[in-house]
Amino acid sequence: MTQTKENFDPSTAAQTGIGPTFMVAVEQYFPSEQRIIHDDLALKILPMGYQLLIKLLRIPLLRNWMVKVSEKQVEGIWSGILVRKRYIDDKVVAAVSGENSVKAIVNLGAGYDTRVYRLPDLATVPVWEVDQPVNIEAKQKNLQKALGQIPSHITLVPINFIEQELGAVLQAHSYPSDSKTFFVWEAVSQYLAESAVRQTFEFLAQAPTGSPLAFTYVLKDFVEGLNLYGSEKFYERMIVKDNAWHFGFNPENVADFLSEYGWRLIEDLGYDELGERYTKPTGRNLPAMTIERMVYAEKI
DSSP states (O other): OOOOGGGOOHHHHHTTSHHHHHHHHHHTTSOGGGOSSOOSSHHHHSOHHHHHHHHHTTSHHHHHHHHHHHHHHSTTHHHHHHHHHHHHHHHHHHHTSSTTOOSEEEEETOTTOOHHHHOGGGTTSOEEEEEOHHHHHHHHHHHHHHHSSOOTTEEEEEOOTTTOOHHHHHHHTTOOTTSOEEEEEOSOGGGSOHHHHHHHHHHHTTSOTTOEEEEEEEBHHHHTTSOOTTOHHHHIIIIIISOOOOOOBOGGGHHHHHHHTTEEEEEEEEHHHHHHHHTGGGTOOOOOOSSEEEEEEEEO
8 A cells, every 4th residue: 555645644643553552551440340441461562651641540530531531532432442442352353263264464554552462362363563664663662561572473564655565565574465364454544545545455355255354434524524423623633733534434335335345344333333332331321432433344
């Protein structure tokens, strides 16, 4: 995948990698039965300054304040980020099990995500984590501090999205393109122009039959400013001021878009549905994020 300088600012996208893992780390200070996701590694791989701040949030009053502050940015963002991670966790674990299991995992735009390090079911599955060099370098450094060394079955892949092509970079890092692969593309598509989204799917079109794909997308009418879903301040910041988000899907068009590249839509879920599955059992009353959705698809 390549992208022009005119429609992609690598620094803007790179800065978004910490936020979700920050929330996951804070979540670990809630009582175990109230957590949407369990992740003992999230805190350890974050930069030291964030670790110190998160440790202050052990105090319930401060922790609840942090959740409220996040919700003021965009309603439902706290539960939204956590439930999408739980959903992908469940799908990946299911995909590596059984006779027709996947043989590899590729995490596109991996950021500080810890999934492939913390889930026991993935302990022997070859993994390629792809991201910008600044994120890969920081993650590698912090993982070495937290774990002692990067597990041998995991390959960290730095890529310059403007100048390099995704398939070629993965091949150079010994990714076997003929292996049935689980692709994760979490919270990335909105930062790209449509041409770059399509270039990513041109790469995905070469995936072996039966390969699964889990990705998130922002609603097109939000990106275009046609429906702000009560998140006017977030729209002003992300799209008007920072010019960070460029692309969104209309849910009615997702299946056809996937079909163009040889993928079959299995699920396209709103975060209210994911909340029923993952938030409700915790007993916490958290709103669902409305501007983003979760897709699960299979290569045909």
